Amino acid sequence: MTEILLTDQDVKVIVFQLNEKEYAIPVNEVKSIEKLQHITRVPKAANYVKGVINLRGVVTPIIDLRKRFGLEDDSYTDNTRVIIVSAEELEVGLIVDAANDVLDIPANAIEPQPDVVGSVESEYINGVAKLERRLLIMLNLSKVLKPTKE
Amino acid sequence: MDLNQYLEVFIDESKEHLQTCNEQLLELEKNPTNLSIVNEIFRSAHTLKGMSATMGYEDLANLTHKMENVLDAIRNEKLLVTPELLDVVFMATEDLEEMVESIASGGDGKRDVQIVMEKLHLLETGEMPITTSEAAPTMELEQRPVSSMSYDEFERTVIIQSKEQGFSCYEVTVTLRQDCMLKAARVFMVFEILEKSGEVIKSSPSVELLEDEKFDASFTVTIVSKESRDDLVSKIGKVSEVEEIHVTLLNLEETVVPTKVEQKQETLKKEENGSVKEQEVTAAKTSSSKTIRVNIERLDILMNLFEELVIDRGRLEQISKELNHAELHETVERMSRISGDLQNIILTMRMVPVETVFNRFPRMVRQLARDLNKKIHLEITGAETELDRTVIDEIGDPLVHLIRNAIDHGIEMPAARRASGKDEEGTVELKAYHSGNHVFIEIQDDGNGISRDRVLAKAISKGIVTPEIASTMSDRQVFELIMASGFSTAETISDISGRGVGLDVVRSTIESLGGSITIDSIEGKGSTFSIQLPLTLSIISVMLVEVEEEKYAIPLSSIIETAIVKRSDILNAHNQQVIDFRGKVVPLVFLNSVFEVPNSGELDEFFSVVIVRKGDKMAALVVDSFIGQQEVVLKSLGNYLSSAFAISGATILGDGQVALIVDCNALIK
Numbered sequence: 001m002t003e004i005l006l007t008d009q010d011v012k013v014i015v016f017q018l019n020e021k022e023y024a025i026p027v028n029e030v031k032s033i034e035k036l037q038h039i040t041r042v043p044k045a046a047n048y049v050k051g052v053i054n055l056r057g058v059v060t061p062i063i064d065l066r067k068r069f070g071l072e073d074d075s076y077t078d079n080t081r082v083i084i085v086s087a088e089e090l091e092v093g094l095i096v097d098a099a100n101d102v103l104d105i106p107a108n109a110i111e112p113q114p115d116v117v118g119s120v121e122s123e124y125i126n127g128v129a130k131l132e133r134r135l136l137i138m139l140n141l142s143k144v145l146k147p148t149k150e
Numbered sequence: 151m152d153l154n155q156y157l158e159v160f161i162d163e164s165k166e167h168l169q170t171c172n173e174q175l176l177e178l179e180k181n182p183t184n185l186s187i188v189n190e191i192f193r194s195a196h197t198l199k200g201m202s203a204t205m206g207y208e209d210l211a212n213l214t215h216k217m218e219n220v221l222d223a224i225r226n227e228k229l230l231v232t233p234e235l236l237d238v239v240f241m242a243t244e245d246l247e248e249m250v251e252s253i254a255s256g257g258d259g260k261r262d263v264q265i266v267m268e269k270l271h272l273l274e275t276g277e278m279p280i281t282t283s284e285a286a287p288t289m290e291l292e293q294r295p296v297s298s299m300s301y302d303e304f305e306r307t308v309i310i311q312s313k314e315q316g317f318s319c320y321e322v323t324v325t326l327r328q329d330c331m332l333k334a335a336r337v338f339m340v341f342e343i344l345e346k347s348g349e350v351i352k353s354s355p356s357v358e359l360l361e362d363e364k365f366d367a368s369f370t371v372t373i374v375s376k377e378s379r380d381d382l383v384s385k386i387g388k389v390s391e392v393e394e395i396h397v398t399l400l401n402l403e404e405t406v407v408p409t410k411v412e413q414k415q416e417t418l419k420k421e422e423n424g425s426v427k428e429q430e431v432t433a434a435k436t437s438s439s440k441t442i443r444v445n446i447e448r449l450d451i452l453m454n455l456f457e458e459l460v461i462d463r464g465r466l467e468q469i470s471k472e473l474n475h476a477e478l479h480e481t482v483e484r485m486s487r488i489s490g491d492l493q494n495i496i497l498t499m500r501m502v503p504v505e506t507v508f509n510r511f512p513r514m515v516r517q518l519a520r521d522l523n524k525k526i527h528l529e530i531t532g533a534e535t536e537l538d539r540t541v542i543d544e545i546g547d548p549l550v551h552l553i554r555n556a557i558d559h560g561i562e563m564p565a566a567r568r569a570s571g572k573d574e575e576g577t578v579e580l581k582a583y584h585s586g587n588h589v590f591i592e593i594q595d596d597g598n599g600i601s602r603d604r605v606l607a608k609a610i611s612k613g614i615v616t617p618e619i620a621s622t623m624s625d626r627q628v629f630e631l632i633m634a635s636g637f638s639t640a641e642t643i644s645d646i647s648g649r650g651v652g653l654d655v656v657r658s659t660i661e662s663l664g665g666s667i668t669i670d671s672i673e674g675k676g677s678t679f680s681i682q683l684p685l686t687l688s689i690i691s692v693m694l695v696e697v698e699e700e701k702y703a704i705p706l707s708s709i710i711e712t713a714i715v716k717r718s719d720i721l722n723a724h725n726q727q728v729i730d731f732r733g734k735v736v737p738l739v740f741l742n743s744v745f746e747v748p749n750s751g752e753l754d755e756f757f758s759v760v761i762v763r764k765g766d767k768m769a770a771l772v773v774d775s776f777i778g779q780q781e782v783v784l785k786s787l788g789n790y791l792s793s794a795f796a797i798s799g800a801t802i803l804g805d806g807q808v809a810l811i812v813d814c815n816a817l818i819k
Binding site: 038040041042043044045049051052053054056057058059060061089090091092145 | 453454455457458700744745746747785786787788789790791794795796797800802806807808809810
């Protein structure tokens with residue numbers, strides 16, 4: 001992921017909302033964006049793993065990002081989306097509040113994450129991108145997907 | 151040029167060529183004078199050499215090149231095929247295999263092959279000690295009478311039969327003039343004459359080589375004809391540029407008696423301590439079918455897409471029923487039928503004959519027999535039996551283990567066999583066949599068998615069974631003890647006829663494939679290990695059950711039966727609720743608490759239970775209701791959730807939802 005910070009090229013990202021903040025994932029890590037559908041619970045899985053869904057014949061695990069980041073629960077709405085991402089041979093769905101934007105971020109707009117942002121989820125973050133008035137939080141997928149020992 | 155895209159093809163084809171080499175080398179050992187087999191091996195080796203050189207695997211190419219030189223010498227009758235020579239060539243192919251294996255697993259295919267290279271070089275230059283001691287065999291070959299062309303079973307039958315019908319069989323040797331310009335044309339003319347006068351059975355060199363002018367000045371044709379010898383000579387004499395025609399009446403008895411060279415082969419064979427006789431390879435084996443290589447991942451994708459289609463088909467059927475529209479109804483029905491056929495085809499596309507696993511065994515057995523100084527005859531039947539690719543990939547290692555076991559510990563030494571009135575040569579039978587929804591693979595040996603008493607004594611001393619239980623066990627149960635973990639330790643190898651070395655691993659592998667293994671044995675007569683495997687791993691029969699709002703699938707293979715139990719029938723035994731099931735105390739497992747299912751708090755007067763087993767142990771899984779039996783497509787939960795508790799996988803139900811498959815083995819301690 002460090003090369004994103006180094007290259008001069010633009011990065012195409014998918015932007016999604018979570019708890020009224022905007023996050024971004026590079027588009028090449030996103031396979032699709034799905035509406036919420038029936039989730040089958042998996043017993044004794046980690047608390048942020050909501051279960052599995054049938055994604056066109058492939059059984060795909062679903063992670064609730066709010067739970068993963070330790071944010072408070074919120075009920076799912078019509079805007080709730082599942083972003084199917086793949087990283088390091090893992091294909092996983094992330095439940096987010098909404099996802100509706102694709103942006104090109106100039107490489108020089110991405111900065112290392114300032115310390116003040118340092119909230120609970122800071123370890124999952126690669127940096128922040130300033131775009132005029134918006135602040136996008138760049139997600140570090142492999143850290144998000146790495147299971148935490150409980 | 152980026153060669154990576156060809157890598158997969160290269161690996162697959164290399165493996166295929168090496169397999170051909172192996173098979174043909176074994177064949178050659180049986181017919182050391184059949185040069186067409188050598189040609190076959192040579193071709194495979196040559197292709198392999200070319201491919202590996204193109205791909206830049208120098209070591210691989212070099213070694214193949216050396217091997218090719220030796221083969222070439224055999225082909226040109228400069229070298230004799232001896233078991234010692236074959237040992238070296240086998241060594242070379244083994245090294246080649248390991249190199250290819252290393253490339254396949256991402257390595258560079260480099261390997262220290264100095265020793266083999268040297269040995270091959272010694273062979274090639276004729277300095278191999280074993281061949282030099284045999285008084286210049288090359289000389290023998292050159293002096294070999296022409297009539298010593300070797301005939302296989304089929305050709306002999308033809309010759310004998312035509313003789314019975316009044317035909318004569320001749321060997322016609324035609325020598326062309328040294329200055330002959332168009333040798334192939336002369337050959338063609340000679341053949342035309344011969345074909346008019348009778349039936350050509352064989353030619354040496356082969357017709358292809360003759361057509362390519364790949365022969366010196368003379369060639370020999372075997373022909374059955376009603377014409378006299380002189381007629382043939384004068385007819386062929388009409389062809390110009392022919393220097394000499396030599397026609398001999400073929401006396402078959404003469405060919406049955408081995409020529410001098412062949413006798414030497416025989417004695418050589420007898421000198422070695424262990425010898426292996428392979429199964430007869432049927433003549434029809436070479437009939438090739440047209441195939442195309444498909445990546446298994448693509449098949450999986452196809453299967454997934456197809457399942458989507460099946461789910462939609464279900465919905466369509468529902469809609470058409472509701473609408474009650476005749477034409478729609480008809481179309482949907484047709485579609486259902488076609489997709490059913492499609493499903494069958496997609497499933498059979500994943501099927502592979504067990505041959506791909508079996509054909510590595512003849513060489514292994516040969517080597518083992520030589521190493522152990524035993525005489526072993528390997529018989530393979532049912533190699534064409536088909537199994538799902540996923541099963542095939544897993545079954546190889548357990549089979550290797552069992553065959554080694556049978557040869558190492560089952561079959562006795564030749565002297566011991568003679569003493570007990572058996573044939574010196576032991577037989578190991580490898581058999582595969584279909585039966586119902588299963589494939590059976592059996593490994594049978596006529597060796598020493600397993601001693602019930604010694605197994606029991608060992609098991610009791612190891613604390614695996616108590617003496618009380620031991621006395622009530624059936625023979626089969628006793629034999630199965632040798633597969634118990636903890637049974638096989640180093641000291642037992644020489645003890646209880648040595649059986650049980652790592653067999654617990656074999657059993658667990660087979661059980662993880664949804665199969666089972668049983669052992670039958672008669673002391674002194676031999677043992678049979680019988681493996682039962684599901685046809686495919688991708689489809690299993692399950693019982694769908696409901697626990698509160700959730701659906702779970704329990705594999706039918708582990709279910710004994712289902713029952714309804716009254717609350718008052720539940721007994722308490724030491725912190726564990728149990729039921730009395732046909733006189734056996736079976737512990738209850740409440741799925742809703744094990745799986746932490748959000749519950750509604752209602753408690754029924756009656757419980758639905760599914761009795762499942764793991765080996766001899768049982769448990770009763772408490773569920774809310776049974777939905778029914780169903781064939782489902784097994785799906786993995788993926789890497790992310792690979793360690794889910796008591797869940798072995800998932801499946802997609804008709805309504806598109808995911809149901810989890812319960813791993814009963816994890817629920818029974």
